[in-house]
Amino acid sequence: MAEKILFELVSPARLLVSSPVEMVVVPGAEGDFGALPRHTPMITSVRPGVLDVHDGGKVSSRIFVSGGFAEVTEDRVTVLAEEAIPLAELSRETATARLLAAKQALADAKGDVDRAAAEWQFEVATAMDAAAQ
Amino acid sequence: MPSLKDLRLRISSVKSTRKITSAMKMVAASKLRRAQTAAESARPFAERMERMLGTLAGSLAGQSGSPPMLAGNGSDAVHLIVMVSADRGLCGGFNSSIVRSVRHLAGTLLAEGRTVRIMPVGRKGREQIKRDYGGQLIEGFEQLGRKGVAFSEADAVARRIANMFAAGEFDVCTVVYNRFKSAISQEVTRQQLIPFPASPQTGAADAAGKAVYEFEPGEERILAHLLPRNLAIQMFRALLESQASEQGARMTAMDNATRNAGDMLGRLTLQYNRSRQAQITKELIEIISGAEAL
Numbered sequence: 116m117a118e119k120i121l122f123e124l125v126s127p128a129r130l131l132v133s134s135p136v137e138m139v140v141v142p143g144a145e146g147d148f149g150a151l152p153r154h155t156p157m158i159t160s161v162r163p164g165v166l167d168v169h170d171g172g173k174v175s176s177r178i179f180v181s182g183g184f185a186e187v188t189e190d191r192v193t194v195l196a197e198e199a200i201p202l203a204e205l206s207r208e209t210a211t212a213r214l215l216a217a218k219q220a221l222a223d224a225k226g227d228v229d230r231a232a233a234e235w236q237f238e239v240a241t242a243m244d245a246a247a248q
Numbered sequence: 249m250p251s252l253k254d255l256r257l258r259i260s261s262v263k264s265t266r267k268i269t270s271a272m273k274m275v276a277a278s279k280l281r282r283a284q285t286a287a288e289s290a291r292p293f294a295e296r297m298e299r300m301l302g303t304l305a306g307s308l309a310g311q312s313g314s315p316p317m318l319a320g321n322g323s324d325a326v327h328l329i330v331m332v333s334a335d336r337g338l339c340g341g342f343n344s345s346i347v348r349s350v351r352h353l354a355g356t357l358l359a360e361g362r363t364v365r366i367m368p369v370g371r372k373g374r375e376q377i378k379r380d381y382g383g384q385l386i387e388g389f390e391q392l393g394r395k396g397v398a399f400s401e402a403d404a405v406a407r408r409i410a411n412m413f414a415a416g417e418f419d420v421c422t423v424v425y426n427r428f429k430s431a432i433s434q435e436v437t438r439q440q441l442i443p444f445p446a447s448p449q450t451g452a453a454d455a456a457g458k459a460v461y462e463f464e465p466g467e468e469r470i471l472a473h474l475l476p477r478n479l480a481i482q483m484f485r486a487l488l489e490s491q492a493s494e495q496g497a498r499m500t501a502m503d504n505a506t507r508n509a510g511d512m513l514g515r516l517t518l519q520y521n522r523s524r525q526a527q528i529t530k531e532l533i534e535i536i537s538g539a540e541a542l
Contacts, residue, residue, distance in 0.1 A: 125296055127399050127484055129289035145465050157462035158300060160470055184474060186300050193296055197399075197477075 118152040121191045122168060124178065126199050132178075138169040139192050141185050150185075150192045157187050161194065163242035165202060177202040179246045181239045198239075202246060210247035214240040252527065255520040262516060266509035272338065273502035280431060280495035286396060287428055287488040294485040297478055303461060304471055305444060315468070317410075317475045320443035321419055326363040328418035329353060330409070330441075330483075332425035332490045333373025335391060339494055340501035342426060342434065343372040349436045350424050354381055365418060369405065369487070393491050402484035409483075410476050413442055425486040426493035432500050434493035441482055444475070 119135035140149045142164030149169075161183045168176045181198040217233070217240035224233040250258075305318055333346045350373070354364045366381055368374035368388035378385060392401045409421060421442040426434040463470055 123296075125293045127290060127293050127481060128286070130292045143464060155462055157464060158304065158470060159464035160473055184300060184470070184477075186296070186303075193300075195293060195297060195300070 120150060120152045120154070123191065123193045124166075124180075124196060124199055125193065126196050131196075131199055132168075136168050136170040136175070137172075139194075140167040140169070141192070141194060142166060142180070143185065150187050153189050154187050154192075156189065159185050159187075161185050161196070163239045165246050166194065166199075179205055179243060181243070182235075205243070205247045207247045210240070210244045214244045216240070249523070252520065252524060255516060255523065259513065259516050259520060262509055262513050266506055266513065269502045269505040269509060273499055273506060276339075276495045276499035276502060280492065280499055282396065283488070283492035283495050284428065287485075287492040290485055290488050294481050297474075297481050301444060301474060301478055304463075304467060304474065307461060307463075307467065315471055315475060317413065317442055317479075318444050318471060321416075323419045324362070326365065326418040326420070327357050328409070328412070328421045329364065329366045330405075330421065330423040330486075331366055331368050331370075331373045331377065331388075332423065332486050333368065333370035333376075334490070334494045335371045335394075337372055338501065339498035340504075342494055342497035343370075343376060345434075345436050346373055346424060346426060347376040349438065350377060351380060353422070353424065353438065354384065367409075370490075393487055397484065397487045397491055399480070399484055402487050403480045405487075406476065406480035406483045409441070410479060423483070423486050425490045426497075428489045428492040428496060431496040434497060437489075439482065439486070441479060444478070 119137060120139070122132060122134060122136045122139050123130070124132040138149050138151050140147055141159075142162050144160040144162050147164075148159075161180060163182045164180065166178045166180050167174050168178070179200045179202055180194065180196040183194060183196040185195070186193045214237075217237040221230075221233040221237050224230040329350055331346060331350045333343045337343065350366065354366065357364050364381070364384050365386050366377060366384045367386050368377065369390075369392060370388075371390050374385065374388060374390075389401075389405055392405075412418060413421065420440070422438055422440050424436065424438050427437040429435050
């Protein structure tokens with residue numbers, strides 16, 4: 116498998132990854148998809164979950180993303196994540212603490228906008244907790 | 249002719265001023281490095297976001313029923329100007345150039361018969377614009393990014409703007425901020441946030457049929473998510489750029505001030521030594537002529 120696809124992972128703060136890889140499995144809003152070279156161009160939203168980078172015939176890194184967007188072209192996958200943490204750096208304690216905080220915030224939320232934001236945070240925290248386990 | 253004592257006092261006061269300005273310069277320089285890195289590392293995200301949104305906007309162009317945040321709400325009567333300035337002064341023309349640009353923009357819009365609202369971000373800008381456009385001012389934000397700009401802060405500003413837009417409080421939103429070019433030069437930038445300006449180059453690429461994208465789940469759904477995100481990202485970028493510019497401007501201003509203080513010190517010391525010598529000579533003449541008279 117000589118052909119590679121350029122994988123870029125960007126968070127608002129910085130460019131996290133930019134390297135050619137064999138395949139990226141992205142948790143899309145309507146199901147996970149694997150992006151290989153010469154994939155159909157598409158734009159999709161990303162749900163909170165774990166993103167797998169395949170390189171050298173195995174999973175080379177697993178990264179938790181808290182949702183965002185992905186743009187796939189024939190030779191490039193760009194993931195715009197709001198937050199991205201390599202799974203190895205994600206500790207179970209912080210994830211659980213965040214889940215509890217999100218639960219609390221959801222219970223306290225008033226008004227539609229706040230509630231929607233809290234619900235989203237809760238969803239992210241749940242996914243993070245699941246990923247950390 | 250100031251007395252020797254007066255001169256001594258002035259010299260010591262100029263000396264301590266120089267010490268302060270040079271310390272402020274050092275602080276600004278170290279903050280600048282951090283702010284500059286932050287601003288530069290935020291650029292890729294904002295650029296890719298814009299590219300993606302441009303693609304989406306291109307594929308939706310000409311269709312009816314696209315979201316108002318993208319296409320506008322068909323009116324341009326009320327303008328919201330978000331003015332990003334600093335909380336503190338002593339940074340050369342940083343705040344004034346922002347205020348000048350906002351004043352100019354507001355003046356033009358008012359002359360065209362539009363309604364203008366100004367949302368100040370940063371204390372200094374608000375203080376300066378209050379005199380001329382106090383009636384247009386609405387509640388703004390202060391003390392953002394004291395320990396480096398956090399995304400949550402930009403998000404709060406963006407959410408406020410989005411809520412105001414949803415409530416129909418304005419039709420067009422422009423952000424005015426200083427874009428960081430280098431430590432000695434900043435560029436006042438006006439960027440239209442709402443409605444999203446479709447950039448001509450992405451439109452051209454789509455017209456050539458180069459990229460035909462699939463959308464999952466549907467253009468509208470993605471746009472509904474992407475537009476508020478984009479607002480926050482662009483705001484974040486504006487705050488970061490402004491922060492870096494502020495430190496750059498302050499560093500330059502303080503460098504100049506330190507140099508001026510040094511020059512002044514040289515002149516004062518020269519004057520002090522001259523008058524000291526003149527006094528000694530005068531005293532000697534008095535003693536000698538006194539001795540000769542005997």
